[in-house]
Amino acid sequence: MPELSLTFDLLVAALVGMAVGVEREWSGHSAGPDGRFAGARTFALLGTIGGFAGWFVRLGYPALATVIAAGGVLLPIVAYWATMRRPGTTTDGTTEVAAVMVVALGLTAGLGLRTPASAAGAIIVVLLAEKSRLQQALQRIDANEMRAALLFAVLALVILPVLPSGSYGPYEAFRPRQLWTVVLMFSALNFVGYITRRLIGETRGLGVTGLVGGFVSSTAVALGFSRRSRDEPQLALPLALGTVAACTVLIPRLLVVTAVLRPSLAWALLPVLGPVLIAGLVIIGLALWRERDTRPHRRGAHHAVGAVPAKNGNGPNPLGLTSSLQMAVAFQVVLFALAWIEQNAGQTGVIASATVLGLTDMDALTLSMTRFATDPAQVRTAAAAIGVGVLANTSLKATLVLAIGGPRYRLRAATGLAVLAVGSAIGLLIGWPR
Template sequence: MLDLSLAFDLLVAALVGLAVGVQREWTGHTDGPDGRFAGARTFALLGIIGGFAGWLVRLGYPALATVIAAGGVLMPIVAYWATMRRPGTTTDGTTEVVAVLVVALGLTAGLGVRTPAAAVGVITVVLLAEKTRLQQALQRVDAAEMRAALLFAVLALVVLPVLPDTGYGPYEAFRPRQLWMVVLIFSALNFAGYITRRLIGETRGLAVTGLIGGFVSSTAVTLNFSRRSREEPALALPLALGVVAACTVLIPRLLVVTTMLRPPLALALLPVLSPVFLAGLLLIGFVLWRERDTRPAGTPATEPHAEPHAAPHLATPTASDPRPANGLGHNPLGLTSSLQMAVAFQLVLFALAWIQQNAGASGLIASATVLGLTDMDALTLSMTRYAASPNAVPMAAVAVGVGVLSNTALKCGLVLAIGEARYRRHAAGGLAMLAVGSAAGLALGWPR
């Protein structure tokens, strides 16, 4: 009787090889003076060889399977050796390496593990097809970015696994592994913001600059843009829009952190934070729609970095400026700020553990109000710990919502105290709308 499971295993093995072979043949790697040994048919057959080897392992013939798989692997090795002996051949072993991988993927499929084999096969074809774009992307990576990526790999793959996951200190609130996860999460967010700024650039408008800056610190964006409004009153509306964008992007940032650390809390935060996020999106969309025709055709958009009085973090680097020419700084990971965040998080954990033991829910809301004025990230992270018990999740969500409202009030105070008159009207009005959305979210999410 036909074994349909085996038939599907061998089919996946053959298709993986065929897909790789078609890509190699389509891009011309089988022709010309540098032509390699295998095309679509050969790769499909290599996949089938691996598939049968995996099937023989399942039947209890590992020795025979080893001989068959070794033959499939040996063929591209010999072909590479023969190809490199030809005069004038360019050194390139991609096709041969992929042929060995196809045998391995066919073996994996033959063992019955079809989905991973198919997934890796698709990824392999994409990597082969996107060779030019990958090379172009690597040419744009500078030394600071490469060091940051390698450092992050060490922090995540070497340091994190060796840290203990048990509690120490008062109330057992000090957990080294969880604290290091905080460092990794915010380093990753900083790096993502850095790369985004590299791709988009800081010259595409103050709204985009504020939006990206909000991934790092919406309060810092508000402070810098408020100062700049006094030096460049003509940019009042774009600067105000940048502040609203920075405050709006704070919401998905908080949801990303809570989803990674405490998914139930992220779910409870949706009704609390959705109104303020929607208010920000609607306000940004309305202003962009209203101002779509205000700039004459052919007039260049405002270049934030080209202004003579640009805020420090937006200014164009000079010969005496130690920053790179891209103006994004030497530290893509923002490791120092991430470590500072972890220290603040730990201090807040000790304080919240004491509040939980002695003050109850009222003390929690009071502390969220105060902490939200200065550090929404530390508040959010501490609430992920507080929400370890399902019964504590609703109050933790409310505390985050209270912190957002408190933080919005602080930014409004900065705008009114520092900003230029026209900028104050626009920015304070936008922040007031966000505050209304925040209050509506608290009304929806308050435990009853």
């Protein structure tokens, strides 16, 4: 029924306007010496004006719709001009801009697009209501983080679109756009890890610190915590927990990367990496339950892995762009090597290369396997190669722990890593290609 549909369109247009108007009245912007021109009723009427304009567009009267919408938009513009002429009025056009948006959203609803209009209206109300929290969040952003965000925007919106998407070079293994996507993905992961470390800090526990640090480099966490265990033997248990946590979080990171780049490989990885992930979660859960009162000491906090510098704007790049570029270069080298191995050595050569590469760079191995798994027949082989790499990587960390760590730390961390290695071996038995 057209009449019923129109009724709902106009109702949504009016309700969107009323929601914005209620927020303006609730926050005190429609009263007082700085009071603006509109409250709940006026905003509801502005939304209805936009709704009728959209309806007239659907009826084939665009000129009439333009006049109606223009009248609705002109009202807040004139009101802003009049308000700014009052002596002592604070310069703020948020209410007037919101009124123009209400007319636009009413027009959207009038065109029959009720869901987008409602969703956008809800977002606008949240933005208006959370003004103070948004301002507080902006004040916490330092110059270093702002530069990183702007740089990432340039990398993603300027450089990526102009790169060619084809395949070039030996074995057609060089793909510039895909390679740059790798840089963006790991820069984003580094940025998330940086922000999370800054929000959580070391005061929430070395286990959490290791967990977050594992998103960037679990090997670096194992190395750093092993060294620290010699200086602060009383922190042996939380340092060991942080090491196991960093090695555990590597698994979901690999699953996320493969799910984004090659979903079929991610499904094949579940039985291979599932046992080691479960083993890690069980270890972390038991350790947190047994030592739930353990907290890191303030002394020596500067030794934290991945500690975030003060807000002076002169710290390291939160994007970790240098490491991301190094990752992309390693990824490309591995792609050429694997293409050659696949052509000349077959499955055995791929597994052997995964063992060596897993000792040094799990991310490059995983990314290269997403390319190797382009052929559906090679998906299980690629999953097994990643599993072998995880086992080799865990063995390397266990070696670091035993060689560098303090006595009490060695016992606990090596035991946890041994359990992870057993989980890796079980996963390989389950998912080995046959």
